[in-house]
Amino acid sequence: MVTETCHKMAEGGMYDQLGGGFHRYSVDAKWLVPHFEKMLYDNALLSRLYLHVYQVTRDEFYRRIAEEILDYVVREMTDSSGGFYSSQDADSEGEEGKFFVWSRPEVIDALGESDGAIFSDYYDVTEPGNFEGHNILHVKAPSTKLPPNTAFRSNGRAK
Numbered sequence: 001m002v003t004e005t006c007h008k009m010a011e012g013g014m015y016d017q018l019g020g021g022f023h024r025y026s027v028d029a030k031w032l033v034p035h036f037e038k039m040l041y042d043n044a045l046l047s048r049l050y051l052h053v054y055q056v057t058r059d060e061f062y063r064r065i066a067e068e069i070l071d072y073v074v075r076e077m078t079d080s081s082g083g084f085y086s087s088q089d090a091d092s093e094g095e096e097g098k099f100f101v102w103s104r105p106e107v108i109d110a111l112g113e114s115d116g117a118i119f120s121d122y123y124d125v126t127e128p129g130n131f132e133g134h135n136i137l138h139v140k141a142p143s144t145k146l147p148p149n150t151a152f153r154s155n156g157r158a159k
Contacts, residue, residue, distance in 0.1 A: 003062075006053050010065045011139035016100060017123060018137065020068030021076070022046050023100075024090075032138055033131055036090035036097035040077055043069050101134035 009015060013032040014023050021043050023034030050066035053059075077085045092098040104127050108116035124130065124140035 003053060003057060003059075006050060006062060006065075010050075010061070013136040013138045015065075016072070017139075019072055019076070021072035022069070032136055034097075034100075034136070036100050038072075038077075038088040040073065040084055040086050043073055043077070047073070097131075097136075101129075101131055101136055103129065103134055 009022070009031065012026070012030075014026050014034045015021075016023065016038070021038050024037045024039050024042060025035050027033050027035055047066050047069040050062045050069065054062035054066060073084070076088060079085065090096050102125060104116075104120060104125050107120055107125050110116070111119055119125065122139065123135070123137040125135045125137070129135045
């Protein structure tokens with residue numbers, strides 16, 4: 001039950017598929033649409049959970065998620081003086097989740113036609129979208145075309 005839940009959470013919309021880290025909670029029954037705020041304490045606890053699941057299973061998937069959570073915390077939630085921010089707001093430029101949703105043209109523009117199509121297939125990015133005309137990235141179904149790794153990840157939103 002623990003491994004199945006952790007796997008589904010990490011493939012769903014609650015997990016930031018590009019930047020790492022978990023959003024605070026889901027607002028729908030499918031765990032697709034998150035409340036886009038990210039909390040330090042949630043990510044601290046979840047990083048430990050994923051590390052423990054990795055230690056028990058030796059499944060590299062859980063190790064990768066633990067590392068991505070911690071990378072996110074260091075990159076986005078650590079102050080230059082060494083302290084930590086308690087949260088990252090859900091609103092960006094006056095819109096909830098603006099930096100966490102994508103349109104298909106944005107993906108194609110950022111990655112090119114071929115890589116954009118593979119990325120869109122893997123993360124279920126469609127023209128109509130799955131959230132207010134945009135797409136919350138989530139793993140539709142594991143695919144051999146795009147192994148879960150950091151090949152398409154960036155340290156910030158591509159423009």
